[in-house]
Amino acid sequence: MPFYTRLGEVPHKRHTQFRKADGSLYAEEVMGLEGFHGIQSLLYHHFLPPAVLRSELLGPAKPTYVDFGAIRHRALQTVDMPAGGDAVAARRVLLGNNDVTLGISRPTSSMTYFYRNAQAYEVWFVHEGKGTFRSQFGKMPFEAGDYIVIPYGTTWQLLLHSAECRFFVIESNSQIAPPKRYRNEYGQLLENSPYSERDLRPPQELETIVEQGEFEVRIKVRDSITRHILSHHPFDVVGWDGYLYPWIFNIRDFEPITGRVPQPPPVHQTFEGMNFVVCSFVPRLFDYHPLSIPAPYNHSNVNSDEVIYYCDGNFMSRKGIDRYDITLHPFGLPHGPQPGMTEASIGATKTEELAVMVDTFHPLHLTTDALEIEKTEYQASWLA
Ligand SMILES: [Fe+2]
Numbered sequence: 001m002p003f004y005t006r007l008g009e010v011p012h013k014r015h016t017q018f019r020k021a022d023g024s025l026y027a028e029e030v031m032g033l034e035g036f037h038g039i040q041s042l043l044y045h046h047f048l049p050p051a052v053l054r055s056e057l058l059g060p061a062k063p064t065y066v067d068f069g070a071i072r073h074r075a076l077q078t079v080d081m082p083a084g085g086d087a088v089a090a091r092r093v094l095l096g097n098n099d100v101t102l103g104i105s106r107p108t109s110s111m112t113y114f115y116r117n118a119q120a121y122e123v124w125f126v127h128e129g130k131g132t133f134r135s136q137f138g139k140m141p142f143e144a145g146d147y148i149v150i151p152y153g154t155t156w157q158l159l160l161h162s163a164e165c166r167f168f169v170i171e172s173n174s175q176i177a178p179p180k181r182y183r184n185e186y187g188q189l190l191e192n193s194p195y196s197e198r199d200l201r202p203p204q205e206l207e208t209i210v211e212q213g214e215f216e217v218r219i220k221v222r223d224s225i226t227r228h229i230l231s232h233h234p235f236d237v238v239g240w241d242g243y244l245y246p247w248i249f250n251i252r253d254f255e256p257i258t259g260r261v262p263q264p265p266p267v268h269q270t271f272e273g274m275n276f277v278v279c280s281f282v283p284r285l286f287d288y289h290p291l292s293i294p295a296p297y298n299h300s301n302v303n304s305d306e307v308i309y310y311c312d313g314n315f316m317s318r319k320g321i322d323r324y325d326i327t328l329h330p331f332g333l334p335h336g337p338q339p340g341m342t343e344a345s346i347g348a349t350k351t352e353e354l355a356v357m358v359d360t361f362h363p364l365h366l367t368t369d370a371l372e373i374e375k376t377e378y379q380a381s382w383l384a
Contacts, residue, residue, distance in 0.1 A: 002178060002187045003197055007138055008206040008239030014042055020238075031153060031244055033175065039151075041242025043136065046210045047232035053214060054229045062223040063093040063101060065365035071332045075378035076370055078104045079324040086111040087124070087158040088218070091169055094370040095307060095328060097362050099174065099275040102307055102326075105167040110159040114234050117152065118221040121176045122169065123271070123278065124148040124158075125251075125356055127311055127324075129165030133158055136237045137245040138203030145251045145354075147270070147278075149176055154246055155217055155234045166324075168309045168356055174274030194270075199253040202245055209233040251354065256284035261292060265299075268357065279357040283313065285350045295345035298336030304359040305330045313353035320381050327378070328364060339384045 011018035018026045029049050032040030076094060083106035084090060093103040105124075110131070124133075126146045133140045133148055135156040142148055150156060152175075170176070182193035189196050211233040219226045249270070257267040268279035286294040306329040315321050319338040329335045337345070 002183060002189065002200070002243075004241070004243060005202045005245060006239070006241035007203060008044075008208065008237065010042065010044060010239040010241050018044055020046070026238060031242075033152065033244065038175070039243035041137075041240050041244040043237050043240040046208070046236040046238065047212070051231045052228045053231050056227045058218065058225040058227050060223060061220055061225045063096050063367055065096065066368055066371060068330075068363075068365060071330055072379045073330070073333070073335055074328045074366070074370075075321060075375040076326040076328075077322070077324070077373050077375055078326060079322070081106060081369075081373065083164055084108050087160075087165070087167065088115050091167075092369045093171075093367050094326065094373075095364045095366060096171075097360060097364050099172065099362060100273060100358070100360060101171045102309075102358060102364075103169045103171075105169050106164060107158070107160060107167075108164050111157045113216040113218055114155050114157050116155045116217055116219045117150070117171070118219055119152070119173065119223070120220070121152060121172045121174065121273070122150045123172075123176055124150070125168040125170070125309075127166045127168055127309075129160065129162040131158060131160045131162065131165060133246065133248075134207060134235065135203070135246055136235050137240060138206040140201060140203050140246070140248055142248060143250075147249045147251065148246065149249070149271070150246045151175070151244055156246065170278065170358060172273040172276070176271050176273045176278070179269055179272045179277070194255045194257060194267075195249065195253055199249055201248040203247075206237065206239070207235045208238050209235045211236075251280045251282060251356070254280045254282050256282050258285055259287060260289040261287050262296060265357075265359075275361040277359050279359070281308075281353055281355040281357065283350070283352045283354065286348055293342060293346060294348045294351070295337040295342045298334050300334040301329065301331055301359065303331060304361050305364045306335075307358045307360070307364065309356045309358075311354040311356065313351060313355075315353055315355070320375070320378065325375070328366075330363060335382075338381050 026044040029043045087107040090107040091105040095102045130143045215230045217228045270280045271278040
């Protein structure tokens with residue numbers, strides 16, 4: 001994360017003796033990205049982090065993709081995707097490539113085990129529901145509109161405080177962070193960034209659970225899931241500090257950038273990863289030139305596939321698209337408002353739309369789960 005954070009007790013000097021009340025040493029752990037060259041944190045554990053009673057391979061965890069067929073715009077209707085189970089078990093990948101996967105999760109129960117994705121960053125966008133995100137860095141309440149950003153290697157658990165939650169899930173082989181162009185050379189977010197440090201929520205409350213027994217952690221790495229049974233609770237941290245930790249940003253804290261004429265799509269950018277960006281479309285005023293056209297112009301996103309997850313509001317430029325739908329506008333053909341939508345938009349002064357967009361710089365593939373919910377009539381919606 002872009003700023004230094006500290007929670008709980010840490011010794012004054014790193015890598016020195018730090019003792020418990022009984023005189024024994026806490027176990028120090030450095031958790032750092034890119035071979036200790038990237039962001040990192042120092043954690044102080046009650047128990048030895050590598051203490052594992054048993055390990056077992058549970059199976060492969062790599063999505064399988066289908067042949068895309070003729071290039072065309074596609075729409076997926078996720079409203080009735082199966083709900084049930086915990087957040088990790090309920091996740092269904094719909095689209096993906098070597099950089100990123102996109103999916104939906106509709107859990108109805110809290111996790112009873114812990115999860116650690118050691119090969120990917122994850123962003124859980126909370127469309128509906130609320131709960132608590134727990135990790136060794138502390139716990140964070142979450143609600144609708146939150147992007148929960150989880151670094152590689154974080155051990156976490158998601159508890160539901162509503163009967164159901166609905167998430168749009170982004171899994172990335174690379175780090176996900178605020179765009180570099182929003183930050184100065186010291187990492188601080190600039191005045192013209194659409195959000196500031198005050199909008200980013202690190203863990204506020206540490207959970208230090210000094211408990212021995214058997215605790216299950218499912219680890220995703222090497223495209224497989226391994227089950228580890230730890231001899232102690234994974235949230236045994238008495239304190240930590242550094243730049244590496246999960247954090248939350250709510251989409252409604254994104255301040256839209258508008259102008260007299262349409263602003264280009266990058267004004268909506270929220271996060272960046274390797275070969276993809278995440279953008280937020282939020283309620284905003286439309287352009288204020290006297291001859292302005294609120295509907296977007298046709299565009300050929302020549303080097304990027306464009307995915308939009310429609311959350312709330314009225315998506316005036318998209319005919320036949322409903323809440324919970326996902327559209328994929330692949331590169332290779334232009335797209336824009338359907339017939340009549342441009343003229344119909346004139347005079348509108350504001351929009352209440354809320355949507356998450358992911359643009360990928362390499363083509364996305366579909367899974368069989370995606371084919372089952374495809375609105376096959378979507379490409380024909382541009383015919384008069
Ligand atoms: Fe577009």
